[in-house]
Amino acid sequence: MSAPTGYTFDDESLAPSPVTREDLQRLLTDVMWTDEDEAALRRAGDILKPRVSELLDVWYDFIGNTPHLVRVFGGPDGEPSQAYLTAVRGRFEQWVIDLCTRPFNDQWLAYQEEIGLRHTSEKKNKTDEIDSTWSHVPMSDMLALVVPVTLSVREFLAAGQTDTAEVDAMHTAWFKAVTVTLVLWSRPYVGDEW
Numbered sequence: 764m765s766a767p768t769g770y771t772f773d774d775e776s777l778a779p780s781p782v783t784r785e786d787l788q789r790l791l792t793d794v795m796w797t798d799e800d801e802a803a804l805r806r807a808g809d810i811l812k813p814r815v816s817e818l819l820d821v822w823y824d825f826i827g828n829t830p831h832l833v834r835v836f837g838g839p840d841g842e843p844s845q846a847y848l849t850a851v852r853g854r855f856e857q858w859v860i861d862l863c864t865r866p867f868n869d870q871w872l873a874y875q876e877e878i879g880l881r882h883t884s885e886k887k888n889k890t891d892e893i894d895s896t897w898s899h900v901p902m903s904d905m906l907a908l909v910v911p912v913t914l915s916v917r918e919f920l921a922a923g924q925t926d927t928a929e930v931d932a933m934h935t936a937w938f939k940a941v942t943v944t945l946v947l948w949s950r951p952y953v954g955d956e957w
Contacts, residue, residue: 775870777870777873777874777876777877778873778877779869779872780872780875780876780947781955782872782875782876782947782957787867787872790943790946790947791867791943794939794942794943795939796939796943799932799936800935800936800939800940801936803929803932803933803935803936804863804933804936804937804940805863805864806924806929806933807863807916807920807933807934807937808860808862808863808864809923810919810920810923810924811859811860811863811916811919811920812860812863814919814922814923815856815859815860816856817919818859818915818916818919819855821915822855822912823848823852825911825915827843827848831904832904832908834897835895835897835899835900835901835904836848836851836895836897837895837896837897838894838895838896839894839896841896844895846891846893847891847893847895850891851891858878858944861874862940862941862944863937863940867943872947875947875948876947876950876951879947879949879950880951882899882900882902882905882948882951882952883899883900883951883952884898884899885951887899887900902949902952905945905948906945906949908945909941909942909945912941913937913938913941916937917934920933920934920937
């Protein structure tokens with residue numbers, strides 16, 4: 764799978780994240796991240812990567828049927844823009860793969876900052892040159908999505924692994940990693956108080 768437009772993880776032109784490696788380490792400590800979680804997340808990626816489109820079907824069904832969530836994809840007429848939904852979906856699929864397979868290093872931090880910015884009025888709509896009725900994604904919506912994004916993954920993991928303890932380990936690692944990214948994405952909303 765090639766990286767979708769507006770999202771190339773290895774793009775060295777991204778500005779460095781203001782979040783330091785020390786900040787990241789504290790955050791990982793806060794979510795109780797372990798070496799075992801890192802290994803479990805990689806194994807989860809082996810299961811999720813070939814089914815990432817199906818996973819996005821589940822998430823998009825939820826978002827598309829929840830008016831206050833789909834509204835941020837509204838075009839000038841207020842209706843959801845299919846072009847916008849499609850472009851974001853490609854990056855969302857790539858985020859799943861990157862979350863499971865990429866090291867949490869400086870480049871990864873730079874991309875989390877970029878993703879966070881693309882949810883704020885500073886960059887929302889600019890990557891896809893969309894004329895949306897919404898200038899930002901409400902942070903409350905973004906943070907609350909940790910629940911469906913976490914709970915829905917378990918079914919996919921269980922379909923690819925029959926050992927319950929292994930499914931639990933992968934699911935826990937996924938939950939922790941999603942939480943870390945959402946905390947990082949919140950930084951552009953709150954600035955230096957982060």
